Amino acid sequence: ELAIGAVAGDGQPIMNWELVKSLNVSKDYIDQRVDEELEEIKRRRRQYVGELPGLNVGNKVVLVIDDGLATGYTALAAVKALQMLKPRKIILASPVAPAETVAKLAPEVDELVCLSTPREFYAVGQFYAEFRQVTDEEVKETISQLRVA
Structure with a gap:
C-alpha cells in the first residue's frame, strides 16, 4: 500500500511530494x-445519497473512521475537506496504523484513536482475516438503515 496522494470531494489533492519526486x-x-x-467521488455520491444536500457538520463533532491507516493520505484528505466545513471537533479513529502515520495525523485532528501501532506494518490487510472492498450496495444499504434510525 503505497500512496503518492489522495483527494476528497473538495478537489484539493494531498500529495506525498517526496515520493512523487523520487x-x-x-x-x-x-x-x-x-x-x-x-x-468517481461524484459517481459514488450520486449513487449513495442521490440529490440530497451535502453534510452540514458546522459546529458538530465529526467522527472519521478508517479500517486502517497505512500512509494516512486518504484520511488526511478527508480531514482537510472536513476542516473547511468548520466542525467543532474532528476525531479520527482506526484500529491499526504505523506509529509514524499516527504521529503525522495527530496534529491535524482534535483527537486520534488508534488501537494498535505495530512495528511490523506492511499493509492494512495483514491485520484482517478477510479484507475486501465494501460494495456500493453495502454502502447504500448502510446509509438507508441510518436514515431510518
Whole structure:
C-alpha cells in the first residue's frame, strides 16, 4: 500500500511530494488521476445519497473512521475537506496504523484513536482475516438503515 496522494470531494489533492519526486511522477499523470478520482467521488455520491444536500457538520463533532491507516493520505484528505466545513471537533479513529502515520495525523485532528501501532506494518490487510472492498450496495444499504434510525 503505497500512496503518492489522495483527494476528497473538495478537489484539493494531498500529495506525498517526496515520493512523487523520487518516483518521477509527472504533473500530467497527477492531474489526470485527480480528475478521475473526483469523477468517481461524484459517481459514488450520486449513487449513495442521490440529490440530497451535502453534510452540514458546522459546529458538530465529526467522527472519521478508517479500517486502517497505512500512509494516512486518504484520511488526511478527508480531514482537510472536513476542516473547511468548520466542525467543532474532528476525531479520527482506526484500529491499526504505523506509529509514524499516527504521529503525522495527530496534529491535524482534535483527537486520534488508534488501537494498535505495530512495528511490523506492511499493509492494512495483514491485520484482517478477510479484507475486501465494501460494495456500493453495502454502502447504500448502510446509509438507508441510518436514515431510518
